Amino acid sequence: MAERETDRSVSQTVRAQLALRDLVLSGRLRPGERISELQAVEITGVSRTPVRMALVRLEEEGLLEAIPSGGFMVKAFSERDILDSIELRGTLEGLGARFAAERGVSSRDLEPLKECLHEIEGLVRQDPISVEAFSSYVALNARFHALLTELSRSPPLIRQIDRASALPFASPSAFVMAQSALPEARQILLIAQDHHRVVVDAIENREGARAEAVMREHARLAARNLRLALRNRTHLDLLPALALITSG
Amino acid sequence: MAERETDRSVSQTVRAQLALRDLVLSGRLRPGERISELQAVEITGVSRTPVRMALVRLEEEGLLEAIPSGGFMVKAFSERDILDSIELRGTLEGLGARFAAERGVSSRDLEPLKECLHEIEGLVRQDPISVEAFSSYVALNARFHALLTELSRSPPLIRQIDRASALPFASPSAFVMAQSALPEARQILLIAQDHHRVVVDAIENREGARAEAVMREHARLAARNLRLALRNRTHLDLLPALALITSG
DNA sequence: TGCATTCTGATTGTATACATTGATACCAAA
């Protein structure tokens, strides 16, 4: 029944973790629903031990919640939780940008970031933006944010940002996806790209405060637009992670 | 050998987690040193399964690091890592204070915070501060920060702050302990208490920006003083967590 | 003597059996 294609390249634990995460994000398990180990064993095809490890890691990741009496359930998020997560992430990224600016970054390190910026530039110039271009944008945007995070050169901060982005609705891609639901999507992307340009410029010129401020504004824009998109409830199926929302 | 006093109130996993954390923080395991499961089993007196769970949790907590080839080792931190962690925590607390201020807090919710403030007030008024008073201060300070964090009423943020404080050198107590190594310790405590007063006042008056700014300044003060204390290398044994530092 | 290779030992990753605990349903008594 369960596929026995033992892919030796990854551990059973990792495979279970991926399968269970997908199960939660796809919405096949509703928020608040208990996830039984036996059930998880049947679905993933691995034994209880790695399943258990995967459950613990997913709990630490924030997708699951431990039940006091034992076991785990799918965590439920309110709309406010999601908006806070976005702002939280923006604050951390802001600190990262400040670190990068204050500590100085060689032009060699800035190169990939600028290249990324340039590629995005080409995409948003289109009007209207094609579907393929849009999905490229999502990938490039995620890449931009990842590179920017790296520039902080602060392992503790990078770690924390990664944790904050683990919640699927707080990832940079999620921002963009949500914005795409709005009629003024292209305008928003143009503003976002403007933020990108400013933060790179600020880092280059060692203006820490400006770099930080623009990243926070960047997140606030994302939060505002997600809120609007949630009000309209249009095309939100683009972002399956929103299945985790329970209350307004 | 290993105590067989099976304390039924807590799980084996939790007991192992506590024992191993203590092992790391006490410095009996040096940074970079590999921690073998067998060894952990002997020390904690519990079997491999809960030990393994504890190791995974301690890794997520940031105290251990997974070795690619398998197993875990004690994580090593640079001085820069520690200073960044403090600033990171201050940034998160700043956001929390802003949330509290912007969203409004009932005077009923502020009461325990003010009481805490008042108790600290009594302590710092002493000159010189007695040893007992100082250790009370450490506890009260931690309590103040915890209450403040709660006031944000943002589960995602609270979670993140808790994670940031898990690193022992980033906890509020660590700030105070480190400061105690300096000759001007009392002056510093007075300034810190001033910050506490300002943040409460700002929250009460719904001044989000001011609340945020003072918490960040609060952390910057702590970082500055820790840096000074590290330079002097005086009384740093007060903070055993610093055993995790490897490089300057 | 130096380097590569293989073998061996130990340690981790996985599977499963056992113990224990929490939940539920049913029955009896008030």
Add this chain to the structure above:
DNA sequence: TTTGGTATCAATGTATACAATCAGAATGCA
């Protein structure tokens, strides 16, 4: 009918046995 208790059962927590993998040492060959 409701409430209390008990018994049963299912699911988790724990222990241990087995398998796979990695590191290191020893040996053989160049």
